[in-house]
Amino acid sequence: MANVKGKRGVGRGPQTGNMIFEEIEPSSQWTADKNSHYLLVELPGFKKEHVKIQVINSGHIKISGERLVHENRKLNFEKSYKVPENSNTDKITAKFDGEILYVTVPKQVVDEEKSENISKKEINSGCHGSPHLSFPKDYIKKCEGEANYLERAMEMLRNNKESIVSAILGFSLGVLLTCKFNRAKTL
Numbered sequence: 024m025a026n027v028k029g030k031r032g033v034g035r036g037p038q039t040g041n042m043i044f045e046e047i048e049p050s051s052q053w054t055a056d057k058n059s060h061y062l063l064v065e066l067p068g069f070k071k072e073h074v075k076i077q078v079i080n081s082g083h084i085k086i087s088g089e090r091l092v093h094e095n096r097k098l099n100f101e102k103s104y105k106v107p108e109n110s111n112t113d114k115i116t117a118k119f120d121g122e123i124l125y126v127t128v129p130k131q132v133v134d135e136e137k138s139e140n141i142s143k144k145e146i147n148s149g150c151h152g153s154p155h156l157s158f159p160k161d162y163i164k165k166c167e168g169e170a171n172y173l174e175r176a177m178e179m180l181r182n183n184k185e186s187i188v189s190a191i192l193g194f195s196l197g198v199l200l201t202c203k204f205n206r207a208k209t210l
Contacts, residue, residue, distance in 0.1 A: 043096045051104070055130075060107045062126040068098070071119040076126065078115055082106045084126060109133075 050065040064086060066074065074088040087101035106112055111129045118125050 041095060045092075045096065045098050047098055047100045048102065049100055051102070053104075053107070055107070057130075059130055060110060060128040062104055062124075062128065064102075064124040064126070065122060066119075066124055067122045068092075069122065069124075074119065074124060076117050076124075078106075078112055079103070082110075082112070084115065084128075086124070086126075 052063050054061045054063065062084065066088065069088055069090055073090040074086065077085040077087075079085055082105060084104045084106060085101070086104070087099070089097055089099040091097050106115075106128055107130075109131050111131050114129045116127045118127075
């Protein structure tokens with residue numbers, strides 16, 4: 024994640040005279056797996072007590088925080104993140120680990136039977152519901168029994184990783200030697 028950017032502002036602190044407030048924009052990144060979306064927010068120097076998280080009804084997560092740096096200087100931030108579409112906002116959790124805030128947004132559970140019916144309907148109807156682009160029913164049945172092409176390719180890579188690494192190293196060595204010989208010929 025990138026470094027924290029800052030904006031400075033001057034305000035009046037409650038009992039300390041002139042307080043300097045520095046507004047920062049923490050680095051953040053969304054990632055996901057098959058069960059959840061994860062928001063990672065980098066908050067250097069912040070602790071759990073300094074940070075507030077709110078789930079807003081409009082499908083956003085609002086994260087804000089403030090911490091004292093010196094006796095007359097505070098860092099603060101406030102940022103709103105749009106929650107991904109297929110999220111269960113009732114089960115959002117967060118944990119602070121080191122200087123990173125991990126927000127877990129579970130994905131909504133989709134009824135598999137309903138999803139399967141929709142997929143078959145979309146396949147049978149073709150592109151944009153056009154009956155002219157549909158596949159023959161016997162072809163669809165044949166394809167339904169086969170594993171996903173990407174899954175099969177990944178399985179093949181897992182089973183043959185030693186051979187693949189050897190081939191890549193051999194190819195790289197060949198390219199390196201070719202470059203060395205070509206450079207030697209030009210000198």
